[in-house]
Structure formats: structure tokens, C-alpha cells
Amino acid sequence: MDKLKENQAAYYPGCALLTIDRAYNNSSKLVSKKMGIELVELQNYNCCGIGEMKSKGAVSMYLPLRNMMLAKSQLGSKDLIMACSVCYHEFTRSITRVRENKNELVEVNSIFKEADEIEGEFTPDGEARHILEFLYNEKGVDEVKKNTVKSLKGLKVAPYYGCLYSRPSMYTFTDKKPNLDNSERPRFMHDFLEGMGAETVFYGNEVQCCGGRNVVSDEETSFTLCSQTLSKAKKAGADFLVLICPKCAGALDVNQPKIVEKFGEDSELPVVYLTQLMALAFGFSKKEAEFGDMISDPLRVLKEKGF
Amino acid sequence: MALEKQEKRLVAEKGEHIIARHLIEDDHIKEEKNLVIDGVDVSGRWNTFITTRVDSEFDRAFFQEIKETVVGSRINRCWQCGMCTASCTVTPLYRRFNPRAFIYMMQLGNLKELKKYVDVAWRCVGCYKCSQRCPKQVNPAEMMEALALLIKKYFPEELEGKLKIDEEVKKIYEDMILGHGRLDLAKLHTSSMQKMGKTKDLIGKIERDAIFKMAKDGRAFSILRLGKPHNWGKSKDAIENYLKNVKTIENEAM
Ligand code: SF4
Ligand code: SF4
Numbered sequence: 001m002d003k004l005k006e007n008q009a010a011y012y013p014g015c016a017l018l019t020i021d022r023a024y025n026n027s028s029k030l031v032s033k034k035m036g037i038e039l040v041e042l043q044n045y046n047c048c049g050i051g052e053m054k055s056k057g058a059v060s061m062y063l064p065l066r067n068m069m070l071a072k073s074q075l076g077s078k079d080l081i082m083a084c085s086v087c088y089h090e091f092t093r094s095i096t097r098v099r100e101n102k103n104e105l106v107e108v109n110s111i112f113k114e115a116d117e118i119e120g121e122f123t124p125d126g127e128a129r130h131i132l133e134f135l136y137n138e139k140g141v142d143e144v145k146k147n148t149v150k151s152l153k154g155l156k157v158a159p160y161y162g163c164l165y166s167r168p169s170m171y172t173f174t175d176k177k178p179n180l181d182n183s184e185r186p187r188f189m190h191d192f193l194e195g196m197g198a199e200t201v202f203y204g205n206e207v208q209c210c211g212g213r214n215v216v217s218d219e220e221t222s223f224t225l226c227s228q229t230l231s232k233a234k235k236a237g238a239d240f241l242v243l244i245c246p247k248c249a250g251a252l253d254v255n256q257p258k259i260v261e262k263f264g265e266d267s268e269l270p271v272v273y274l275t276q277l278m279a280l281a282f283g284f285s286k287k288e289a290e291f292g293d294m295i296s297d298p299l300r301v302l303k304e305k306g307f
Numbered sequence: 308m309a310l311e312k313q314e315k316r317l318v319a320e321k322g323e324h325i326i327a328r329h330l331i332e333d334d335h336i337k338e339e340k341n342l343v344i345d346g347v348d349v350s351g352r353w354n355t356f357i358t359t360r361v362d363s364e365f366d367r368a369f370f371q372e373i374k375e376t377v378v379g380s381r382i383n384r385c386w387q388c389g390m391c392t393a394s395c396t397v398t399p400l401y402r403r404f405n406p407r408a409f410i411y412m413m414q415l416g417n418l419k420e421l422k423k424y425v426d427v428a429w430r431c432v433g434c435y436k437c438s439q440r441c442p443k444q445v446n447p448a449e450m451m452e453a454l455a456l457l458i459k460k461y462f463p464e465e466l467e468g469k470l471k472i473d474e475e476v477k478k479i480y481e482d483m484i485l486g487h488g489r490l491d492l493a494k495l496h497t498s499s500m501q502k503m504g505k506t507k508d509l510i511g512k513i514e515r516d517a518i519f520k521m522a523k524d525g526r527a528f529s530i531l532r533l534g535k536p537h538n539w540g541k542s543k544d545a546i547e548n549y550l551k552n553v554k555t556i557e558n559e560a561m
Contacts, residue, residue: 015491016490016492020521020526022526044538045536047484050484051433052481052484053485054377054378054449055453055456056550057377058553059546059549059550060377061377062542110549114545114549115541116541163433163434163435167436167438168435168448209432209436211396212432216476217476218430218432221397225396225400254517258513292524
């Protein structure tokens with residue numbers, strides 16, 4: 001495969017974005033392109049481990065790092081961009097660990113050697129980047145404003161960062177990223193949304209957890225946490241809860257009918273991805289932004305608001 | 308909003324205003340209605356005392372064992388400030404889930420005490436608030452993974468009982484991620500629902516609606532697009548080989 005050109009970047013979709021969360025995948029590509037960066041998909045990538053492999057020693061680091069190796073050999077890129085916060089966490093965790101612990105780097109490399117698939121040794125000189133942080137730092141709010149042809153004026157939105165985009169900062173923030181978001185009070189998504197003319201509300205659960213990790217085995221906890229987030233945002237007057245992670249979508253969007261069944265209509269609130277709203281503001285149609293994919297029915301509210 | 312049951316009661320419970328009350332045995336709490344110490348009347352709010360306790364059943368070898376794992380490697384740094392518990396997402400829902408106390412018990416190798424918390428110990432949602440705020444970079448979020456390893460190794464009988472479902476869901480993840488290199492979310496969902504005995508929910512209205520929607524918009528079939536990374540077999544073999552040779556509890560517990 002050809003190496004990347006100047007306005008291209010290596011992109012890791014992960015498992016969710018290629019299937020159920022295609023809306024996030026496609027809208028991410030659309031808006032990046034509008035902002036001047038083409039995301040080139042990595043081929044033959046593997047699952048990052050989704051946090052379930054942490055107790056397996058070096059394997060938990062091999063999984064994400066194999067993709068970093070692939071990015072280098074396939075696309076000639078040290079860095080890799082991803083939109084899923086769980087993937088982002090797994091990548092940054094692994095990179096940080098092998099940078100700090102030489103023995104772990106040796107262990108990971110022993111698996112690479114044994115697998116004998118990709119040439120060379122792994123060196124942790126590249127970064128994994130979350131698409132929000134990437135677009136913010138590489139292009140900035142001005143670029144968002146410039147591309148906004150359809151203002152989101154009139155929409156009240158509740159930005160929801162969840163956990164792993166900003167926490168823990170020992171993994172997520174490195175000096176390669178010129179502007180650092182704040183771990184306790186992130187603001188990049190706020191800036192983007194406000195740049196497009198939307199009004200952000202404060203509701204207190206911006207960095208709360210959706211319980212996504214245990215969403216399969218411990219619904220009870222996840223439902224409780226999600227209903228708190230949804231109802232607080234709704235009470236603050238939000239039309240939408242805005243996400244940047246497919247795992248959060250699994251807990252807050254896909255499960256929403258069950259949450260509403262259990263906790264009542266206070267928890268009923270349309271959920272969308274940030275990039276979907278960006279696509280809308282950048283002039284793409286609702287269909288292109290695939291709002292119809294969300295279970296929580298954002299289309300109805302969009303229509304009501306005249307979009 | 309605590310999820311643990313709270314029954315209505317008329318009389319205050321013994322020592323109820325003690326923070327992390329669950330850590331203290333009933334008969335270690337002394338509450339006197341009227342109390343005079345050294346001639347000073349300390350009745351009222353000063354009437355609760357905790358008697359000294361002697362713990363002796365430790366196994367310090369255990370500490371080294373945790374330290375050697377990737378997730379538990381920083382256990383020695385913890386100075387028991389309690390910031391992790393104060394920040395925890397799960398503690399307000401399950402009062403007995405107390406990361407600081409778990410780490411203390413792990414530091415001491417106090418298995419007897421740890422065993423009492425097997426029913427809540429696995430509830431960590433991995434939100435990393437604790438790790439963000441820990442002043443000593445202990446990484447308590449990952450320490451909870453180390454705790455899960457210990458439970459698996461030392462209380463295997465629990466895996467047949469309380470922890471069975473958690474364990475089985477983990478197994479589904481593992482088979483997909485290590486076996487195929489990618490995660491099929493639809494299959495993950497249905498197989499875990501079945502394992503949890505919720506097959507009935509799967510044909511309930513909410514699930515049916517979601518499946519219908521995804522079949523209509525084509526996403527239900529996109530799983531075919533997901534495929535499998537070319538050459539994954541090589542990685543799979545290398546991973547299996549690595550796991551066979553690791554010496555830590557990470558391996559023993561598998
Ligand atoms: S915050 Fe850190 S140092 Fe404090 S008790 Fe928790 S793990 Fe220990
Ligand atoms: S990662 Fe686990 S232990 Fe730490 S704050 Fe979150 S739920 Fe609590």
C-alpha cells in the first residue's frame with residue numbers, strides 16, 4: 001500500500017465503528033475531509049483488547065501495539081488516529097507502559113518476534129490520538145467555524161466526554177499534543193459545539209462513567225449511572241447528549257429503551273455523536289450524517305428544531 | 308442512589324456514622340449512653356469507640372506476587388490516603404466497594420478479610436477516576452484487575468458461584484479477541500445474554516425492535532464486513548505461546 005500523502009492520516013476504526021457504529025465512522029471521515037485531512041483506514045488491524053485483556057500481561061500491550069506496527073509498515077505513519085475512546089485508552093496505556101518499563105517492551109517484542117509477521121522491532125516513538133484531540137490540535141476551532149455553513153443555533157447540547165478520552169492523564173496526554181484538554185473539566189468538545197453555534201449546557205455529569213465496561217455482566221450498575229447522566233442533561237434543558245465514544249453509545253443510546261423502562265421518561269434523551277452534528281453543520285444531509293442509526297431517535301428533535 | 312438494600316429502621320445502627328463502617332466488626336464497636344472518662348462527661352456525640360484489633364493472618368509473599376503482575380506493579384506505592392475511594396464511581400452505589408481498603412488488604416496479604424468482599428470486588432467499572440486523582444500514581448483502577456486475579460487464584464470456588472457470569476462473559480471476549488483478532492459485537496451481545504440466562508429478553512420487544520432496525524438499515528449484516536485480520540494465526544500462536552510461559556499469577560489464574 002502507498003505511503004501517506006501530506007493531507008492524509010492513518011486511521012484505526014476498531015471493531016465497533018466498522019459495524020454497529022458506522023454513523024460515527026462515516027461522519028468522522030466526512031468532517032475530517034472537510035477540515036482538510038483524509039483518514040486512511042488501516043488494513044488487517046486487530047481488536048485493541050477493549051480493556052478485557054489487561055490481566056494478561058504483555059498480551060494486553062501486544063494487541064494495540066501490533067496496530068501501531070502495521071501503521072508504520074503499511075502507511076509509513078508513526079501516529080495512528082482513532083475515534084473510539086476505549087481503543088484510545090488501550091493504545092495510550094500500552095505506549096506509555098512500554099516507554100516507562102523497558103522490561104515490558106522486551107516482552108512485547110518477544111511476542112512480535114515469535115509471531116514473525118511484521119518486520120522489525122517495536123519502538124514507542126509514535127502516538128495514538130483521539131479524533132477530537134487530533135482535529136482540535138491540528139486544525140482548531142477556527143477551521144470548524146470556517147466550515148460551518150449551517151449554524152446549529154437553537155440547539156442545546158450536553159457534551160458527554162465519559163472516562164477514557166481524558167483519564168487518566170498519565171496515559172492520555174503527552175507533550176506531542178500542543179493543546180492539552182483538562183482531565184477533570186475537558187472543554188474541546190464544548191469549543192467545537194459552540195464554534196458551530198450550538199448552546200452547551202452544564203449538567204454536572206460530563207465526565208461521569210456510563211458503566212460501559214460492565215454493561216454486559218452488570219446491567220444494573222450501568223443503567224443506574226446512565227439514567228443519572230441522561231436525566232441530569234435533560235433537566236438542564238439539553239436537546240441532545242453528545243458523545244465521542246461508541247462504548248458510551250452502547251450504554252446510553254442502544255440501552256436507552258431499557259433504561260427508560262426502568263427509570264421512567266426523565267431518562268429519555270436523544271443521543272448523537274459529535275461528528276454527526278459537525279457533519280450537519282458542515283452542510284451534509286441528515287441522511288449522510290446517519291442520524292437515523294441512533295436508537296434514541298434524534299431525527300424527531302432535529303425536525304422540531306427546523307433542521 | 309445506593310443499589311444495596313436499605314431497610315427502614317427506627318433506631319440508629321451501631322456505629323453508623325463511622326465512615327467505611329463495614330470494615331469494622333460489630334463487637335469492636337463500643338457505644339455508651341453515658342460515659343465519663345477521667346472525670347469528664349463525654350456522653351452524647353463522643354460515645355462511640357472502636358477497640359483495638361490485632362490482625363495476624365498475613366501472607367506477605369503475596370505482596371511480591373502482586374507486584375510482579377503488570378496491573379499490580381505499583382502496589383508498594385500506596386500510602387492509604389483514600390482519594391481513590393473518595394473518587395470512585397461505584398462506591399456510592401455499593402458502599403462496601405472500597406478500593407483503598409482492598410489495596411490495604413492486598414498489601415498485607417490478608418486473604419481472610421478480602422474474601423468477605425468477593426461479592427462486590429468485581430464491580431469496578433474501569434472509569435479511572437481513582438487513577439487520575441491518586442497522589443502516588445498507584446493506578447488503583449488497574450489494582451482492581453490485580454484483585455480479580457487474586458480472587459481467581461485463591462478462591463476458585465467463587466468462580467462457580469457469584470463470579471460465574473462475570474467469568475463466562477470474560478471468556479467470550481477472550482475467545483473472540485485472541486481467537487479471531489476482532490470483536491463481533493452482535494455475537495458478544497447474544498452469547499452473553501444467553502450465558503446470563505436472559506434468552507427471554509432477547510425475544511422481548513426492545514431487543515426485537517433494535518434487531519429489526521439494524522436489519523433494515525443493513526448494519527445487522529455489516530458483521531460480514533468486519534472479517535478477520537489477515538495472518539492473525541501467527542499472532543494467535545505467539546500469544547498462546549507467551550501465555551504458556553509467563554510465570555506470574557496472570558498465567559496461573561487463567
Ligand atoms: S489514592 Fe492512591 S495512595 Fe491514596 S489510597 Fe488510593 S491507591 Fe493509595
Ligand atoms: S476505576 Fe474502578 S475503583 Fe477506580 S474509581 Fe472507577 S470504579 Fe472506582
